[in-house]
Amino acid sequence: xxxxxxVEAALAPSDYLVVAPVVVCLVFGAILLMIRxxxxxxxxxxxxxxxxxxxxxxLLLLKVAAEGxxxxxxxxxxxxxxxxxxxxxxxxxxxxxxxxxAFAAAIYASVSISRTERRYGFFPFLFLMMAGVxxxxxxxxVFNLYVWFEVLLIGSFGLLILGSEHEQLDGATKYCFxxxxxxxxxxxxTGYLYGLFGTLNMADIAEKAGGFENDGALxxxxxxxxxxxSAKAAAFPLNFWLPASYHTPRFxxxxxxAGLLTKVGxxxxxRIVLMLFPPQHAELAPLIAWVAALTMLVGAFGALAQSxxxxxxxxFVVAGIGTIFAGLALVGGEGTPGAxxxxxxxxxxxxxxxxxxxxxxxxxxxxxxVGLSGAVFYALHSIVVMTALYLAAGTAxxxxxxxxxxxxxxxxxxxxxxxxxxxVFLFAVSGLPPFSGFWPKVVLVRGxxxxxxxxxxxxxxxTGFLMTVASARIFAxxxxxxxxxxxxxxxxxxxxxxxxxASPALSxxxxxxxxxxxxxxxxxxxxxxxxxxxxxxxxxxxxAYLGSVFGGAS
Amino acid sequence: MRTIIFRFxxxxxxxxxxxxxxxxxxxxxxxxxxxxxxxLIAASAxxxxxxxxxxxxxxxxxxxxxxxISAAGLFLAVVAGLLSLPVGSQFMTGLWVFPxxxxxxxxxxxxxxxxxxxxxVVVGSISSIALALEERESD
Amino acid sequence: METALSLVVGCLxxxxxxxxxxxxIIRMLLxxxxxxxxxxxxxxxxxxxxxxxxxxxxxxASVPLTDVANPLPQALVLTAIVISFSFFAFLLVLAxxxxxxxxxxxxxxxxxxxxxxxxxxxxxx
Numbered sequence: 001x002x003x004x005x006x007v008e009a010a011l012a013p014s015d016y017l018v019v020a021p022v023v024v025c026l027v028f029g030a031i032l033l034m035i036r037x038x039x040x041x042x043x044x045x046x047x048x049x050x051x052x053x054x055x056x057x058x059l060l061l062l063k064v065a066a067e068g069x070x071x072x073x074x075x076x077x078x079x080x081x082x083x084x085x086x087x088x089x090x091x092x093x094x095x096x097x098x099x100x101x102a103f104a105a106a107i108y109a110s111v112s113i114s115r116t117e118r119r120y121g122f123f124p125f126l127f128l129m130m131a132g133v134x135x136x137x138x139x140x141x142v143f144n145l146y147v148w149f150e151v152l153l154i155g156s157f158g159l160l161i162l163g164s165e166h167e168q169l170d171g172a173t174k175y176c177f178x179x180x181x182x183x184x185x186x187x188x189x190t191g192y193l194y195g196l197f198g199t200l201n202m203a204d205i206a207e208k209a210g211g212f213e214n215d216g217a218l219x220x221x222x223x224x225x226x227x228x229x230s231a232k233a234a235a236f237p238l239n240f241w242l243p244a245s246y247h248t249p250r251f252x253x254x255x256x257x258a259g260l261l262t263k264v265g266x267x268x269x270x271r272i273v274l275m276l277f278p279p280q281h282a283e284l285a286p287l288i289a290w291v292a293a294l295t296m297l298v299g300a301f302g303a304l305a306q307s308x309x310x311x312x313x314x315x316f317v318v319a320g321i322g323t324i325f326a327g328l329a330l331v332g333g334e335g336t337p338g339a340x341x342x343x344x345x346x347x348x349x350x351x352x353x354x355x356x357x358x359x360x361x362x363x364x365x366x367x368x369x370v371g372l373s374g375a376v377f378y379a380l381h382s383i384v385v386m387t388a389l390y391l392a393a394g395t396a397x398x399x400x401x402x403x404x405x406x407x408x409x410x411x412x413x414x415x416x417x418x419x420x421x422x423x424v425f426l427f428a429v430s431g432l433p434p435f436s437g438f439w440p441k442v443v444l445v446r447g448x449x450x451x452x453x454x455x456x457x458x459x460x461x462x463t464g465f466l467m468t469v470a471s472a473r474i475f476a477x478x479x480x481x482x483x484x485x486x487x488x489x490x491x492x493x494x495x496x497x498x499x500x501x502a503s504p505a506l507s508x509x510x511x512x513x514x515x516x517x518x519x520x521x522x523x524x525x526x527x528x529x530x531x532x533x534x535x536x537x538x539x540x541x542x543x544a545y546l547g548s549v550f551g552g553a554s
Numbered sequence: 555m556r557t558i559i560f561r562f563x564x565x566x567x568x569x570x571x572x573x574x575x576x577x578x579x580x581x582x583x584x585x586x587x588x589x590x591x592x593x594l595i596a597a598s599a600x601x602x603x604x605x606x607x608x609x610x611x612x613x614x615x616x617x618x619x620x621x622x623i624s625a626a627g628l629f630l631a632v633v634a635g636l637l638s639l640p641v642g643s644q645f646m647t648g649l650w651v652f653p654x655x656x657x658x659x660x661x662x663x664x665x666x667x668x669x670x671x672x673x674x675v676v677v678g679s680i681s682s683i684a685l686a687l688e689e690r691e692s693d
Numbered sequence: 694m695e696t697a698l699s700l701v702v703g704c705l706x707x708x709x710x711x712x713x714x715x716x717x718i719i720r721m722l723l724x725x726x727x728x729x730x731x732x733x734x735x736x737x738x739x740x741x742x743x744x745x746x747x748x749x750x751x752x753x754a755s756v757p758l759t760d761v762a763n764p765l766p767q768a769l770v771l772t773a774i775v776i777s778f779s780f781f782a783f784l785l786v787l788a789x790x791x792x793x794x795x796x797x798x799x800x801x802x803x804x805x806x807x808x809x810x811x812x813x814x815x816x817x818x
């Protein structure tokens with residue numbers, strides 16, 4: 001009776017990789033919550049669980065690199081009727097980066113999170129949040145994307161109020177209300193989108209959007225999406241919830257929030273605004289450029305004004321979001337990609353992956369491919385580096401007994417390895433060579449000049465300069481100078497919380513893992529540039545994406 | 555609230571409501587009902603029991619912690635989706651079997667397992683919030 | 694019918710935004726509830742109000758025989774109701790805890806996480 005609407009083809013188990021990251025997260029989260037009385041087992045189950053997630057992410061990335069976008073239709077209903085899980089290079093890269101930092105954070109959490117907080121459900125909430133993050137990166141349906149946003153929000157709420165301190169309740173109230181309003185705006189826009197198109201499948205919308213050119217209603221929808229995702233990504237002027245809340249939870253929670261949650265907003269912006277509605281995006285590009293410049297400046301100046309290490313890092317997150325947005329503002333241009341000149345050097349080394357990158361470009365999209373490639377690279381770098389910075393700051397604050405720059409000091413002498421790692425991450429976040437932050441900034445600055453926005457390139461460089469100053473201040477005050485005299489009793493120094501036992505070896509391991517990526521992407525950027533280039537082309541010309549959704553289902 | 559009449563009738567009312575919630579859960583595939591609304595009915599039954607006889611009595615009668623119940627539900631729902639892996643069909647495809655038990659044909663399916671999972675998730679999470687609020691009230 | 698419902702949606706959004714702009718958490722909570730309901734009606738209206746026949750397909754057919762109501766907005770609204778309901782429950786508990794702990798529901802006075810007059814960081818050593 002219903003065979004016409006169903007997918008008939010049998011699947012190989014490897015096709016299940018498309019949903020594997022979400023399924024593994026949910027299964028492990030559920031199991032850990034069921035054995036809530038045996039909290040000693042939690043780390044020993046959670047770390048292999050996150051390793052499994054990471055393994056599934058990497059296999060998925062390899063599969064997408066080899067075979068192109070992959071689709072799985074929930075329940076076997078054909079597109080556009082069923083909910084599609086579609087993963088292309090963009091989604092695969094983001095999901096792999098998220099699995100990578102979650103694995104590192106899980107190792108860190110196993111030593112830094114106390115038993116009471118584990119009993120409260122730290123690891124189950126972490127898995128729930130990761131299920132939401134992975135689902136958002138993998139889904140091919142606008143409403144489903146909204147649902148994953150809410151799943152990750154629920155998980156993040158649980159993590160945010162872990163411990164129920166005054167500060168956390170204060171920060172959580174602001175975070176919860178503002179994020180709820182932002183996701184509601186997303187839902188409102190989804191309602192309008194459905195009213196206009198009669199479908200919510202991304203591939204279906206991309207096909208039909210051509211018929212709505214110069215349509216005011218569609219432009220309104222795209223602007224609303226831009227506002228909703230900018231609020232999620234903490235772009236100026238909707239960034240104020242982030243510095244108000246990200247420094248209140250545990251360091252490892254801050255680390256994951258800073259690394260992942262804002263990037264989900266960036267990803268959704270790329271996926272929906274850039275991929276589905278290119279003409280409208282081109283119209284809005286000057287606005288995005290202004291937002292990007294102001295976000296970068298707010299982030300950099302905010303970082304300079306802070307005296308608490310974690311609140312300073314909050315502003316680094318905002319500045320990073322601005323840099324990513326700068327890449328999304330580049331439009332027009334010839335079909336000669338600038339990033340490909342970097343990629344072409346790698347072409348000889350990895351011919352199998354590059355085969356699709358050599359395809360001719362769409363006309364008048366050259367700058368967007370360059371900008372997008374740089375933005376994706378910067379986003380991946382930012383995911384890893386921001387997580388690493390918060391984790392390193394957590395270790396430093398635990399040793400120094402405070403997270404205020406007024407009270408920290410002398411860490412270089414006591415912990416040279418930690419200081420060296422911190423220096424690596426600070427170099428990377430400021431965009432100095434030879435670390436991972438340098439190359440995407442090169443691509444972005446060059447792309448901005450090519451696209452006729454030299455002032456935007458100048459702002460990127462100026463922001464890099466200000467962030468170098470702020471980073472130097474962190475290193476000079478917290479690590480280089482001698483430890484200051486102990487503060488007067490009764491004057492609490494910053495938002496430090498002494499809970500959690502220090503176990504140096506295990507809390508250094510995740511930092512080393514993350515530093516390995518930062519160095520690898522800085523010294524040998526070609527492989528990553530190749531991948532982000534494929535991702536950018538897949539967004540600018542989504543033919544392969546559409547083919548996967550509709551072709552795979554027939 | 556804790557009048558003798560209420561305290562006497564609440565256990566019976568709770569038992570009836572839980573029974574009714576299971577009925578609503580099972581008829582949900584083709585008729586109004588299903589896991590979510592069934593779970594809400596069961597959670598409100600537990601809330602009534604809690605108002606009448608105290609939160610401690612509810613926790614004792616549940617035996618498992620509410621969050622563990624909803625975790626079990628989540629697990630069940632994911633497993634229901636994964637059952638399509640061995641048959642080689644897409645994730646969450648509905649699979650049906652029709653065994654005959656005592657001369658009656660039963661329609662068992664993965665959507666039913668998924669619905670039972672949803673039921674448990676709702677019962678667990680809503681009753682844990684309700685119990686937390688009731689506990690706070692009695693402070 | 695759609696016009697009337699659009700007006701309802703507009704009024705609900707206006708009231709919800711007014712409440713959300715308040716300084717007091719309790720009013721913001723009410724705003725969140727209204728906002729959720731406004732969105733639900735909006736999605737419902739966006740799916741067009743056509744027929745009232747339930748979208749059921751007889752067992753021997755593969756398409757509905759008569760005009761039926763659009764089932765997709767109903768499914769979307771149901772999901773949105775579930776989500777907004779659970780979020781409201783969570784926010785209620787959170788707001789209550791914050792009120793108990795911080796002793797205020799005035800957002801202007803909730804400055805624990807961001808203390809005023811924190812001063813600049815040390816500029817040298």
